[in-house]
Amino acid sequence: MMKIKVYGPGCARCKQTEEVVRRALAETGVQAEVEKVSDIQALAAAGILMTPAVAVNEVIKVAGRIPKLDEVRAWVSAR
Amino acid sequence: MGQPGSAPQSAAWASTTGRRPRFAGVWRPLLAGAPLLLVWWLVYRNLAPFAAWVTYQVLSLKPGGLARSVEFFVFETPKVLLLLVLVVFGVGVIRSFFTPERTRQILAGKRESVGNVMAAGLGVVTPFCSCSAVPLFLGFVTSGVPLGVTFSFLISAPMVNEVALVLLFGLFGWKVAALYAGTGLMIAIVAGWTIGRLHMEGQVEPWVYSGPVAGHTQPGVRMEWAERLRYGRDAVREIVGKVWPFVLVGIAVGAGIHGYVPEGFMASIMGKAAWWSVPLAVLIGIPMYSNAAGIIPVVQALLGKGAALGTVLAFMMSVIGLSLPETIILRKVLKPALIATFVGVVGFGILIVGYLFNLLL
Numbered sequence: 001m002m003k004i005k006v007y008g009p010g011c012a013r014c015k016q017t018e019e020v021v022r023r024a025l026a027e028t029g030v031q032a033e034v035e036k037v038s039d040i041q042a043l044a045a046a047g048i049l050m051t052p053a054v055a056v057n058e059v060i061k062v063a064g065r066i067p068k069l070d071e072v073r074a075w076v077s078a079r
Numbered sequence: 080m081g082q083p084g085s086a087p088q089s090a091a092w093a094s095t096t097g098r099r100p101r102f103a104g105v106w107r108p109l110l111a112g113a114p115l116l117l118v119w120w121l122v123y124r125n126l127a128p129f130a131a132w133v134t135y136q137v138l139s140l141k142p143g144g145l146a147r148s149v150e151f152f153v154f155e156t157p158k159v160l161l162l163l164v165l166v167v168f169g170v171g172v173i174r175s176f177f178t179p180e181r182t183r184q185i186l187a188g189k190r191e192s193v194g195n196v197m198a199a200g201l202g203v204v205t206p207f208c209s210c211s212a213v214p215l216f217l218g219f220v221t222s223g224v225p226l227g228v229t230f231s232f233l234i235s236a237p238m239v240n241e242v243a244l245v246l247l248f249g250l251f252g253w254k255v256a257a258l259y260a261g262t263g264l265m266i267a268i269v270a271g272w273t274i275g276r277l278h279m280e281g282q283v284e285p286w287v288y289s290g291p292v293a294g295h296t297q298p299g300v301r302m303e304w305a306e307r308l309r310y311g312r313d314a315v316r317e318i319v320g321k322v323w324p325f326v327l328v329g330i331a332v333g334a335g336i337h338g339y340v341p342e343g344f345m346a347s348i349m350g351k352a353a354w355w356s357v358p359l360a361v362l363i364g365i366p367m368y369s370n371a372a373g374i375i376p377v378v379q380a381l382l383g384k385g386a387a388l389g390t391v392l393a394f395m396m397s398v399i400g401l402s403l404p405e406t407i408i409l410r411k412v413l414k415p416a417l418i419a420t421f422v423g424v425v426g427f428g429i430l431i432v433g434y435l436f437n438l439l440l
């Protein structure tokens with residue numbers, strides 16, 4: 001199953017990012033496991049320098065901004 | 080991921096395949112942009128007569144305090160907003176070339192002095208938000224960027240930013256903007272170097288160095304020009320969208336001071352003669368957290384009423400460059416002694432800048 005990780009130490013923008021991701025999943029009907037990663041060490045280990053960030057199956061798709069709904073839709077349905 | 084074209088929408092990573100020539104896609108938006116730029120220029124040039132016309136003809140105000148305030152507001156607000164849109168767009172496009180990953184790669188393993196200078200410079204062009212100061216700090220330090228070099232970056236990134244420079248240029252002229260940028264970079268370089276010399280690696284929370292080495296993000300990516308321009312447009316939407324209320328309020332307060340506070344009123348409080356005004360300005364400025372957009376118009380108005388430039392610069396730098404929220408965030412990775420050193424060294428640098436300009440100008 002597709003695994004989506006939302007990285008962010010818990011700022012408002014990170015919450016919005018998670019909402020966008022969940023909405024994209026709901027709209028496309030794609031099944032995916034969404035994990036919120038807020039531990040700073042885990043963030044560094046994943047190579048994240050700017051938050052919020054989103055990774056799909058361990059590949060970072062966006063960092064430093066809230067992704068747009070269309071973008072997330074494209075990521076989750078591109079396979 | 081990594082298959083070309085699988086995510087045409089993603090802005091930063093994993094998009095292009097490199098089949099198209101380097102500047103493909105730049106011409107059409109450039110052609111579309113030229114008339115816009117012309118309109119921008121015409122509007123910008125005619126703001127002063129427009130403000131006078133609104134003040135004295137439309138509102139038919141008598142020359143005096145109110146008229147001065149209104150004219151100031153009607154002139155400065157559109158001017159600053161126009162400059163902001165243009166510069167934030169330009170800087171947004173430039174920033175699409177400098178991701179933090181790339182900056183880190185450049186700085187990793189650099190020798191101190193050279194590294195400090197480069198880090199301060201890169202701090203200006205690399206996208207940065209104090210909310211991600213901690214992951215950035217971790218990512219830099221664990222991948223071999225020296226501590227002092229990391230600090231040079233962390234000092235210059237918030238202090239010498241495009242919003243501050245636009246406002247300084249718009250309200251004070253290019254000389255003050257250049258002075259601010261130059262001395263801001265200087266402080267970032269020297270303070271970072273000093274922190275490096277003090278060998279305070281022991282004052283970083285121990286788990287930082289014992290944790291896993293920072294992973295490396297995606298391979299180098301080439302963006303197409305259309306994407307870079309979109310990056311610039313998004314920057315305008317995000318930054319100008321966030322900052323404009325502060326600009327309005329700041330200019331409104333500035334306009335009030337402009338019209339009603341008597342000339343020379345600030346001379347006794349923030350003038351050259353008052354030696355204690357510089358340290359006081361720094362002390363008041365550090366815990367204050369306002370973005371550049373709100374503070375600069377106010378400060379500009381104070382300058383017109385007899386405040387000394389050095390004192391004013393020091394105040395601005397400490398408000399913009401050192402903020403309480405950022406130090407609280409950094410407490411997660413730094414021990415109090417290092418935070419105190421950081422604030423102390425930077426504050427001291429700002430103090431010197433303040434005195435220097437009061438002496439020279």
